[in-house]
Amino acid sequence: MSGCSSLLPVTVAPYPHGNSDRKLAKGAPSRIEILAFLKTCKDITRIHLAHAKIVRNGLQQDKFIAFELLRACSTAKSMEYATKIFSTLEAPNVFHYTAMIDGHVLSGSSEDGIRLYYQMIGSSIIPDGYVTASVLKACGLGLDLREGKEVHGQIMKLGLGCNRIVGINLIEAYGKCGAFQDAWKVFEKMPEQDVVLRTVMMSCYFDHGRVEEACAVFRGIGEKDTICWTALIDGLVGNGEMSKALQAFREMQRDNVNPNEFTLVCVLSACSHLGALELGRWVHSYLRNFKIDPNCFVGGALINMYARCGDIDESKQVFCQLRDRDVTTYNTMISGLALHGNSAEAIKTFQLMKKDGIQPNDLTFVSLLNACSHGGLAELGFEIFYSMKDYGIRPQVEHYGCMIDLLGRIGRPREAYDFMKSMNVHPDNIMLGSLLSNCKLHGDFELAEILAKILIDQSDLDSGTLVLLANLYASQGRWDDAALFRARMKNRGIRKEPGCSSIEVDGNIHEFLLGDIRHPERDRIYLKLGELDELLRSEGYSPVIKVVLHDLEGDEEKERTLTIHSERLAICYGLISTEPKSPLRIVKNLRICYDCHQVIKLITRVTERKIVVRDRNRFHHFENGTCSCGDYW
Template sequence: MSYCTVTVAGHSIYPPNPISIPDSSSHRKQTISLLQKCKHINQIQSIHAKIIRNGHEHDPFIVFELIRLSSSKFNSIDYACKVFHHTHNQNVYLYTSLIDGFVFSRSYVDAIRLYCQMISESILPDNYVITSVLKACGSLLALREGREVHGQVLKLGLSSNRSIRLKLMEFYCKCGEFKDAIQVFDEMPDCDVVASTVVITCYFDHGLVERAIDLFNRVKTKDTVCWTAMIDGLVRNGEMSRALDVFREMQWENVRPNEVTIVCVLSACSQMGALELGRWVHSYVGKYRIELNHFVGGALINMYSRCGDIDEARRVFEVMKERNVITYNSIIVGLALHGRSIEAIEIFREMLRRGLKPSSVTFVGVLNACSHGGLLDLGFEIFHSMAKDHGIEPHIEHYGCMVDLLGRVGRPEEAYNFITSMKMAPDHIMLGALLSACKIHGNLELGEKIAKTLLDCGKADSGTYTLLSNVYALSGKWKEAAQMRAKMKEAGIRKEPGCSSIEVNNEIHEFMLGDIRHPQRDEIYNKLQELNKILRSSQQGYYSPATETVLHDIEDKDKEWALSIHSERLAICYGLISTKPSTTIRVVKNLRVCNDCHSMIKLIAKLTNRKIVVRDRNRFHHFENDTCSCGDYW
């Protein structure tokens, strides 16, 4: 005799009262094997028809596999429901397979409802169905229902089961009931690293960074998953520097990172502009032969793109054996950010030739490329092709790209008409882009109209007030500029402080406006004054500080000083004194680069014979030989 075994969540189980199968008869085994080899729901349906013709439609083993494969593998929950409801003698295993299917398809209410139906029919739950329904309760934040399940766990004597305890902790953490979660946690065996990881992850989910760090430091023996959860949580909460510190500590402890760790660290590098550390991670991938799949490859492309080395991003893309839509999106978006518009469009066309279906993100990337390149006709051609050729209705971000494109080519009035003809209301990002175009092209009248729209609908942010103040200041309307600053103060809106960072010798150095915290501040300011003096000398007399961009009615001398101590200039000066000649300097700034800094950096690049790459809020600027890749529009 032999028995058919089915698997749930990696565990082998038997349906109740297993039916013995004579060794000479392999019909059931063959049927289940055929079902497991199916690659499409249509194949499942075809085999199901034969099962019915052979009178085996109520066989618990076969029905279990039909429901499991239909719901979880092929995401055909409706078909799985039909199979379930036409089956006699439903048991806990069949309920488990369908509840799992509901959870897999994120139909959490249906999963909980089916579990309640099972209980009402006096079918006792087991470990597997309990963990599944707790996941549904946690995802739905259904605290009352989850507590009832916990009560059933205690009543049935299942509370000692480790999987249930872990899922109960996760459920309570998701619902923000940390007291209950810790109570369950305290009942776990000491040094249970998996349980600790569950709580750490949930703390991060709720933004409780310090609690997560404290718990992480309770944990004596940490595995790769625990370290990865810590790094991922810090990254998700914007703690990039701390995430990289944890990764370095992980290396000291000789814990080998896995694929997920690598992607998390690359994400932190991307957001901080930590290129050298990103390069080291890339070398680690090669050294330990971590597969350069879509997951890792896409993260590397994104890291190099965001850290200013688009050429290396392109090389990673070229060596990847397999590329999917996400991979193409990463390189298209990267090339667009760096002003490599033609290359981005060529990659987009290659993607279409390969028969890959572009996504909404693809079009954001390629339309941004058209915008940065000033490719008006091509941009509108691609924009109209979204719905016409690819069945993708444009979203607000796609319309925003077109507004930005019209503004770049000097047509702010057309951009405004384009906005008024949209099927949806414009957001503050789109209107802010148009306001910026009005500032660049000196269209005060339209700029005031756009700003009024933002102010009236309550969508104005610090950038709106600053931009309009700039527009007034450039027109010499100091009274109006002051009024904008006063309104900003009254509204309780604070201007985000400018911050620039530079990586030198694998360390990130951050600078604020007029920063004097750096240990080498004297050398930095000496270099700054040296550059200012040279650029104002008779030999370099083509530089004149853009004092009109300073939004205060003060003396020109004071305005010049206010401009010269911007954070990006301090970061560049530190790069000049701390790196070898001809080394590319890469700076990351959280705000848009001002006009005066942009002009100044072009001259510094020429004077020092350096390439300077600056990433600001909008895009990358590659400064070389008194030119910038943005074409002086950003």
């Protein structure tokens, strides 16, 4: 690749702060000039500057200026500052309240929004359509159905029931709270039941995981526009229905509805999950053909797609060429590099971010610590962890989780356990599961048992954790204890998430489960599997059956289970359906097992192919008998 060779360049395009070159003229600026300047205030530093000018010119109580100032604070999510300004207003009006409530909603604080609304009513200000729409957003955000109904009553009294904006927000508030009957009642009373209202209804069903009902609403839409198609694709992606999302995208094109950048971001997201590199590349060229200049969202989606589809070079390339970079752009790049085990570059990107003047957030540190964990960089991990406070970020359970994972992985589970006990947050199942599995890996069964006892008491165990516990006991030959967990899963109707691998061939995704025989080419696939098995054995391979932890009868059956692991089926299909020596890209939903890892290394040697595997946690680039993870994963 050009531009970005092995490491990211230190010099990058300066990060534009979204400001125009507009400056305040010297001397007393006019009211118009201040209003225009306020429109360009996207960050708090610039807002402070504007505020100082306003005060100096004695315009603090100017209604329009105060409103624009509050709007700027809201957009920049600086609600503390906004609240200070608001409290100095002698007679705030309904617009000022609306700006404040919107800001609270944007910052995720629904209670503050609702509280302000009542404060407004308390000062005898009559609500209008805008402010009721805002407070309804707060009700939806806070899932506050009781409050939503209260506001609904006031809307009727105020005669705002037929206001379209109010209606949309009322439907949305009910929908977000899951009160679909109430939502439909409002829907039916609206003068026009158009595509917008139906899109709102559909999205609410998706938010609640009610995919069938959402799709039914979609089918009821007469004239389907770009936004409703996009909302459909987004909803499917959000509910893990990636293939259906791509199918919907194809239907949209057949329907001759043009995608916009929102649509393409959703499609890229689906590609990322599926590892659909070819389609992802198609979207990228579509963007170029239609000269859609990548904004932060599109850029981030592309970086993520290339990284998650295994092409980290192209991912870096997009990152380097992007003109607008925000905190998410950087987070995406850092997590992508971590995913590929490029810990050093992840750290370098973090340095670049600071140089660029972008404030890291909590997710930045999750990605960074994750990079350290995958690279086995304990000391650096601690350094970064303890530096978080310098950025005003208090470690959350995820950050502690990374540290415990990091210590566990490098074979220091006892230290991880001590660290866990010293935290000021409650350990969660993810953290306990990670440490438990690392205890198992490093042979500390005493600690594993302690952790298992903690986990057993948790009521909300998911299938992965239960399988982990079952396997812990199975590995000790304690079949009765193992069976207990399998029974517990069965009783609660929890099904084990089956191992599943996929491969993209000619733009189509082919999925394989353990021992899958559904593929039309199954005969040739299994023939290849047998052929490969013999070849590998002649190369000195013998299966490591220790990793098969089901209580199967006899070694032969254990061996057979290994050979039909889904990733091997996907690889065999790739071998028979693509050009010799062309690289194969596999996506697996679970972590790759030790034996498959060994086998794939050998396969790359005997077939002279590169094989890229994305497992649950990271990428493995196999080539000529070795793997990029250095057998540490």
